[in-house]
Amino acid sequence: MSIAAVIKNRRTTYQFTNEKVPQEILNQCLEAAIWAPNHKMRQPWLFWQLGEVSQAWLAQIYAEHRASKKVSQQDPEWTCLYDKAVQKFQRIPQVILVGQKLVEHPVDVMEDYAACACAIQNFQLMATECQLGVQWSTGPVIGDDRVYQYLNLDKTQTKLIAALYMGFPDCEVTSVRKSVEASLIQLD
Ligand SMILES: Cc1cc2nc3c(=O)[nH]c(=O)nc-3n(C[C@H](O)[C@H](O)[C@H](O)COP(=O)(O)O)c2cc1C
Numbered sequence: 408m409s410i411a412a413v414i415k416n417r418r419t420t421y422q423f424t425n426e427k428v429p430q431e432i433l434n435q436c437l438e439a440a441i442w443a444p445n446h447k448m449r450q451p452w453l454f455w456q457l458g459e460v461s462q463a464w465l466a467q468i469y470a471e472h473r474a475s476k477k478v479s480q481q482d483p484e485w486t487c488l489y490d491k492a493v494q495k496f497q498r499i500p501q502v503i504l505v506g507q508k509l510v511e512h513p514v515d516v517m518e519d520y521a522a523c524a525c526a527i528q529n530f531q532l533m534a535t536e537c538q539l540g541v542q543w544s545t546g547p548v549i550g551d552d553r554v555y556q557y558l559n560l561d562k563t564q565t566k567l568i569a570a571l572y573m574g575f576p577d578c579e580v581t582s583v584r585k586s587v588e589a590s591l592i593q594l595d
Pocket residue numbers: 417418419420542543544545546581582
């Protein structure tokens with residue numbers, strides 16, 4: 408695929424087949440990620456590849472947030488929603504967490520978030536080239552203190568900025584964009 412085709416074909420993917428993500432392909436995506444532009448070569452990103460045990464653990468946190476978003480924990484429906492969400496999370500073929508190493512100066516922190524976003528996009532584009540789909544999530548899981556504890560992270564040193572859910576897409580997804588003219592201001 409040309410770079411233009413990869414960029415346009417990348418789609419946020421929510422439904423995956425049961426097929427596992429080959430480690431070799433995941434490594435290719437991570438390799439693409441770390442070649443992202445980054446100011447002063449701070450390379451501010453960190454990635455965690457979840458395995459069976461950690462994904463099962465995170466599924467509980469995910470499910471708790473998901474069920475509680477819909478009904479209160481006292482509601483009899485909560486347990487059913489929780490169980491469904493655990494299963495949904497467990498079915499994701501591969502979960503990757505992304506962290507940003509924090510630095511002191513606010514401008515550097517902003518630049519580093521931009522660099523991490525570039526890294527995530529590189530990751531997604533490589534995944535697209537390898538026929539994989541990714542959902543970039545900033546949902547409540549990455550803000551949960553228990554996740555920081557689980558990863559042995561100090562919140563003042565590292566910020567979790569994304570959970571990437573990936574696998575082979577189970578169905579085709581489409582998306583639209585406004586025209587370039589809608590976003591472009593041409594100056595004399
Ligand atoms: C910083 C960022 C955060 C996002 N967070 C979420 C999220 O929490 N949940 C989600 O479903 N999609 C999330 N997305 C994906 C967007 O919803 C998606 O890119 C948008 O709908 C356009 O669809 P496309 O990626 O297929 O072009 C996020 C994207 C970005 C760049």
